[in-house]
Amino acid sequence: MRVHKLTLAALAVTASLSLTACQNDGGGTTGQSGPSAASTAASADSGAGASNGSGKGGGAQASDGAGSAGNGSAGKNSSAQGAADGTGQAAICRTDALQITAVDSTIDGDPDRSVTVTMKNHGGHNCTISGYAGVDLQLREGSLSAKRTGQKATSTVLRNGQSIAFGIHYPANDTGGSGVRVTGLRVTPPNETKTVTLKWPGAATLPVTDETTSRVTVGPVGSAGQGG
Numbered sequence: 001m002r003v004h005k006l007t008l009a010a011l012a013v014t015a016s017l018s019l020t021a022c023q024n025d026g027g028g029t030t031g032q033s034g035p036s037a038a039s040t041a042a043s044a045d046s047g048a049g050a051s052n053g054s055g056k057g058g059g060a061q062a063s064d065g066a067g068s069a070g071n072g073s074a075g076k077n078s079s080a081q082g083a084a085d086g087t088g089q090a091a092i093c094r095t096d097a098l099q100i101t102a103v104d105s106t107i108d109g110d111p112d113r114s115v116t117v118t119m120k121n122h123g124g125h126n127c128t129i130s131g132y133a134g135v136d137l138q139l140r141e142g143s144l145s146a147k148r149t150g151q152k153a154t155s156t157v158l159r160n161g162q163s164i165a166f167g168i169h170y171p172a173n174d175t176g177g178s179g180v181r182v183t184g185l186r187v188t189p190p191n192e193t194k195t196v197t198l199k200w201p202g203a204a205t206l207p208v209t210d211e212t213t214s215r216v217t218v219g220p221v222g223s224a225g226q227g228g
Contacts, residue, residue, distance in 0.1 A: 089128065090126045091128065092129065093123075093189060094127070095188070095189050095194035098120065098189055099119070100120075101118050102118075102185055102198050102199075103116055103118075104201045105224070106202070111172075112171055112172065115170075115201055115202045116168075117133065117166055117167075118163050121158040124160055126159050127157070127158050129155070129190055130154060130155035130156060131190035132148050132190060132218060132221070133166060133188060134188035135188075135218045136186040138184035139180055139181065139206075146217055146218035147217050149220075151220050153222070156222055165223075166219050166221050167219045168216070169217050169218075170206060170215060171215045175209070179204075179205030179206055179208055180207075181205050182206060183200065185200045190221055
């Protein structure tokens with residue numbers, strides 16, 4: 001996943017130049033807009049990975065390019081493909097075997113806003129997942145990689161049909177300005193290079209401040225709870 005480094009000064013200029021156009025976009029973008037519906041990513045375009053009959057998925061675009069650089073990047077790819085990696089251990093969870101969804105999870109009163117990304121194993125066999133996913137917010141001006149929180153990551157054997165989640169946190173745009181519009185979300189599972197693109201379910205814009213890039217953070221897989 002290719003990352004384009006952003007500077008807040010450039011964003012501020014861009015946001016200023018495009019203010020008039022943005023205000024005519026869908027009735028204005030000043031302040032926060034309501035979250036969009038939960039966005040769902042199926043297995044990649046190749047259709048690999050068995051379905052578990054949940055009926056979810058579809059609409060996501062996947063790519064095999066290198067993971068994003070910096071703190072938001074995914075780890076190196078692995079050659080393990082089957083239910084085990086040759087040592088009797090469950091193989092790593094592949095993008096094709098994960099149903100990935102994102103929903104707004106902001107709690108009223110919280111100083112920052114949040115999105116929860118859930119990954120459900122529907123590959124037909126158990127797999128192992130650990131670490132941080134690569135997360136990039138797509139902007140009109142480029143992309144912004146979420147920084148890792150530094151929280152300790154643990155390894156989990158994800159049973160077929162089981163889900164695990166992590167959180168993305170970002171600042172609210174309460175500056176009164178139009179801000180920087182978020183147009184999408186790209187997620188690369190840990191130890192993978194294949195990326196899925198989702199609709200962004202959070203607030204429509206980020207504030208244009210010097211702190212914005214450092215306040216977009218991602219926690220390790222499992223940090224937002226998990227379900228069966």
